[in-house]
Amino acid sequence: MMSSVTLSIVVMLLAAAVLAMSGLYVAERRKKARLEAQWISARRALERIQPLAGMENNLDVLLEAFSHAVEASMYAFYLLQPEKKQYTLRALRHSKPNIGRAAPSYSGLTPYPEQPYLPPLSLPIDAGRIEGAGWIAEKGVSLLHISLQGGDGILRAGPARKRSKRLETTVAETVGWFSPVVSWLLQVEASVRSGEAARKSDASWRRLLLLIAEPESVVDLAFRVAMDVMELKDAEFVSAADDEPQGETAVSLRQDGGHAVFVCRYRTPSGVGERAFRSVPAHCVMDDRRIADSLRTACLQAEAFLAAAGNRATRSERVLLLKRFASLFDAMSPWKTGYAEQMSRYATVVARDLGLPDEEVQEIATAAWIANIGEAALETGLMTKDGRFTEDEYERMKTHAELGATMAELTLGERGRIAEAIRYHHERVDGRGYPSGLTGSSIPIGARVIAVVQTFLAAVHGRKQREPLAFGVALGRLEAAAGTMLDPEVVGTFVNWFSRKRADAGETMKPLGVCWEMHCTPSSLCEVCPVYGQREKPCWTYENQACASHGKSCKQCFVYTEAAERSGGSARK
Template sequence: MISTIKDTLKEWISITDTFLTEYSLWIVLILLALVIFSLLAISWSIQYAREMKWRWKQSLMLAQKLHPEKGLEQNLSDLLEQIDTMVEAPTYVFYLYDDSKKVYLLKAVRHRSQGFGKVEPSYSGLVEYKKEQFLPPLSLVADSTIGKLEVMKVGEVQLLNIPIGDKEGLIRVGPMVRGNYSRQVERNISDFTEMMNQSLHQFIAMENIRNKANIIVSTGQALQRINSIALDSRVTIDFVLKLAVKVLNADGAFFCIRQDDVYQLTAASGTDPDLLQGFLQGEPAKKLFDLATEQEDIRLIRQNDDSFYQIPPYVAALGAEAFAIVDVSERRENPRSRMLMLWHKTEPTEDEWKDSYESLSILADNMREVLGYQMNLKKFSGSYVSILKTLAQIQDNLVPHTVGYSELMSRYSIVIAKEMGLEEDVIRDIALAAYLSNIGVIGISTDLVNKEGKFSDEEFELMKLHSEVGASIVQSTLGNERVSSYIMYHHERIDGNGYPKGLSGNNIPVGARIIAVVQTFLAIVNGRKYRDPVPFDKALQSLQSAAGAQLDEEIIGIFLTWFKKKQADPQISGRSLGVCWEMCCTPSSICENCPAYQRTDKNCWEIEGNNCQAHGKKCQTCYVRTETMTRKEAAFN
C-alpha cells in the first residue's frame, strides 16, 4: 500500500517536472502580466482617487467662494482666479453670451500678480506693454471655433479658449506659452467648467432678476419723484424753494400759506422752522407782507428801506442785508395768501437784483400755474381711486380663490384701525392702502400673476418688487404719500427680516403693520390653488405664532379680541358670523346664480347646490363654516 502511494507521487512529480520544463516561459509571462495588470490597477485607483479629491476640493471651493449676494462680476472674477491655479498666463477674461445681440460680452478681466496662483483685477493703464500682450475685445461674435476647448491663435497671440455650457459663457486665457498646457490641465479645466456651469446658470438668472428689479425700482422711484412734484403741493413747494435758493444765490427762504387769516409755514431752507413759525403767526408778518406787496407782486427790502425795520429782530438776526418778498397767490381772488420770502446775507447789486427780479417774476407765474393745476387735480383724485380699485378687482377675479380679496383686505384693516382708535383720515388711508396693497403685481409680469403653483427663487425675488411698484403707482396717480408708504412697507417684519428696506418694530408705519396682519390671516384661511385653507381655529393659532417676529403682537391681539367679541354675540348662536357673500366679499355677479344668496334662514353650506366653487371655496374648508364649527365645538365642550 505504501509502495503504491510512493509510486503515484513519483509519477506526479515526473509529470510536473515535464510540464514546468515545457511551459515555464508561458507561466512566467502569465505571472508577469498579472503583476503588470495589478500595478496598472493600483496606479489607476490612485489616479482616480486623486481626481476625486481634486474634484471635491474644487466643489468645496465653489461652495465657499461663490455667493449670489457678491454680484455676478465678482463671482466671475473668483472663477478666473481658480482657473489661474490650473494654467499659468498673464491675462484671464470671462465673457457671457447675450442672446439678444448674439455676441459674447466681456464681464470680468484679471491679470496675474507676481506670485503663481494669484490674479488681481485689471486696472486700465497699469499693465506694462508687451509685444504679444493680450488685449481682450469688449465683445466676440459667436462662431463654431468658440465652442471648442483648445489653444487657438488670435492674431499673433496664442489663447486658451474655454467654453462654458451651451453658449452660456466663455473664458479666454493668454498669451499661452509652450509647456504650460497639457492633457492633464485640459482634463482639469474640463471637469472644473462642468462643475461651474450649474452655478453660473444660477448666477446669471439671479443677475437678470437683479437687473430687472433695479430697472423697475429705479424707474418707479423716478416716476414717484416726478409725480410727487407734479401732484403734491408740499413736494412742489419744497422743490421750488430749494431750487430758488440755489439759482438766485440766496442764503435761505421760506414759503407760507394763509389759513383763517394766520400764516402757516409750508417749507423752509437755511433756518430753523420753529423760529419762522413764531414770526408768521403774529401780526408783524401780515403787516410786512401787506406793505411789501401792496402795489406789486415782488419787493426787495434793503437795509436802508423803512420796511427793513419792520422785520422782527429774531428774523433780522439771520444776518441778512436784504429780503425778497414774493406774492405767489392769485391776487384778484385771494391776495397775499401764498407768500415766498428769500434773504441774502450780502445785499445784491443793482444788476444782480435786476436778474433776480426777472427770475422771481417767472418763478411766481409758474408756481401759480402749477399750484392751480394741483388744486384741479385734487378734484379728480376720486376718479383715479376708482380706476385703481377696478384694476385691483379685475386682478382678484382672474383666479377663483382670490375673488373679493381686495375688499376683504380693506374691511378687516378698517376694523383693526377703528379698534385701535386711530384718527379718521388715517383710517381712510389704511383702508385704501389695504385695498391696493397688491396693485403693484400688475406692473411686474402678467405671467407671474397667472402662474399656478409656487414661485421659483428667481420669480419670488421679482414678485417681492410689487410693494415698491405699487407704492410708485399710488404716489404717481394719487400723490398720497401716506397711502404709498403703507403699501411700500406692508411686507416688512417686526424682527427686521422683511422687505424692501428691512425696517423693524415701530419703524414700520402702523398702516403697513395692520395690512401685514390682515394679509397673513387671509392667506391662511383662504388657501391657494396648490394649498387647502387652514381651519379657522388653526388659522388664529398660526397668526398668534407669528406675533413678535413676523407680525405686530399688539395688532394681532386687537384683531383676535374683535373676533372674540363677534363670536360672543348670542344672536349668532349656531349660525355663521355673517352671511357668506358678505364675509367673503363675493361679487353679486357670482352670487346671483347661487341658491344660498339672500337666504338668511339657513347657513350657506346647508343649502344644496350652492355656488361656492365659483369663488374658490369648498364648504368643508371655507372659513365661514370652519369658524362656526369651531364655535359650536367650544360651546359643546
C-alpha cells in the first residue's frame, strides 16, 4: 500500500504540475492578448496613413503608434539617403512639453539631473548596420535603436530607463509592420513627380488598407469580382422559402421574368450574410447550374475567410488568413477555383526536389499560395479582364506583385522570404522582368520556383476567352523559356519530377492522379460529381461529370491530355 508520505508527495507533484500548466495557459493567453492589441494599434495607424499627405506626416503617425508600445520622451525617425551615404532625420515626436530635455539612464538608486538632449539631424550610414532592436548610448543618454528591415530607415526612442528582453520583443513585434509601410511610402515619394503615378499609388494603397482592415469589405469586393466574371447583376434579396434550409450556407435558384435569380446565404461571425444576383441571358457564358455551384463554393470560402479574420493574433493565424484571402478570390471564378492551393502544392514539390531546407520549402509553399493577392487591390475590371492589356493597363497590372508583397508584410509584420518571393515572382532570369529587372541568381529562389509553376498552370488552365494547352505543349513552353524567362535548373527539376511520375504510370491510360486532387478542386464542387471519390477508373470514362462547374472539360483537361500523350493514343469513353 502507498504510505501517507508517498501519497502526499504524489499529491504535491500533481498540484505543482497543475499550477505549471495553469501558468503556461495564462502566459499564452496574455501573449495572445498582447499580440491582438498590437495588431489593433497597427491597423488604426494604417487607416490614418495617407500616401499623398507627405512623408513627414505619415512618419509622425507611425511614431505615435510606436509611442503606445514604448514609453519614452523622444521619438525620432531617420530615412536613408543613399546618395549622401547617411540617414536624415525626417520626423521627431516628443511625449513631454519640455521639448529637447531628456534625462540620461541611471542605476535606479540616484537619479541624474535632467540634461538637454536633441537628436542629431543625420546619422552615418554605418548606423543602419545595427540589426533589429538594441540599446546604444549617445551623449550619456540611453536610446533604443531600431533598424528597419531592408535598411530604409532607423527609429530611435529615449531616454530608455527600463531595459528588458520583453521590451525588445514588444518593439520587434510592433515595428515589424513599419518596414513595408516605409518602403511603400518611399516609392510613392519617388513617383510624386508624376502626378498620375502618385494618384494611382494612392488609390491602390487605399484599397490595400481597406482589404487588410475590413474583412466585410473583402467579401463584398470578392462577390463583385464574381459578378464581373460570371456576368451577373445585383438583384433584390428574397427571403428564404419555408422549404429552404434556415441559417445554413446555401444558394437557391429561382426564376423571375425570364431571369435566373441566385439567393446566397453564408454564415458570418455576427450572423448570416445574404446576397442576391440575377443572370443576364444575352451575355451569360455559364448555365444556371454552374453559376449556382460556383456561388455556393464562393459562400463557403467567404465563411472560411471571415472566420480566419477573427483570429489573427499569432503568425500561423495570419498566414491562414492570407491563404483564405487568396482562396476566396479564386472561388469567385470557375476558371481559377483551387488555383492558389495548386500553386502551393507544385511549388512544394519543386522546392523539395531542389534540396532546399524544410523551413524555406514551407515559406515558398506559402508564398506560392498567396502570390497573386495583390490583384485584389487593383480595379475590379482590370483584375478580371480577358485578352490583352493596353500599355497603361499593363503598367497598372504589374503593380500587383509589389501590392501583394506589401499586403503580406503588413499582415505578417515582417519583411522575409515570403514577401520577397511574391514581390519578384515576375522577374526574368535575363533581366527583362519586373519590378526591379533582377537577373539570374539575384532573383530569390522562391520567386524563381513560383515563376515556373505559374507559367505551367497558366498554360494548362483555360479562361473564359482562352482554351487551355495540352500537357505536352505546356511542358514544351517551359523548356523553351528556360534561360531567358525562367531559371533552367528550376525548369529541369519540375520537368524531371513529372517524368518520374509518368515513368511510374507506364504507357497506359491511367491518370497520374485523381482529377479533383490534381486540380485541388473544393469538395463543395466535387460532391455533386459522380467521379468524386472514385479511383478505380479514369474520370473521363464517367457520364455527366461536373467538370464544367469549375471551367473544365475532359478533352482539354491536362489530366486527360497527359494520359493520352503518354499512352500514345487518345482517351476514349
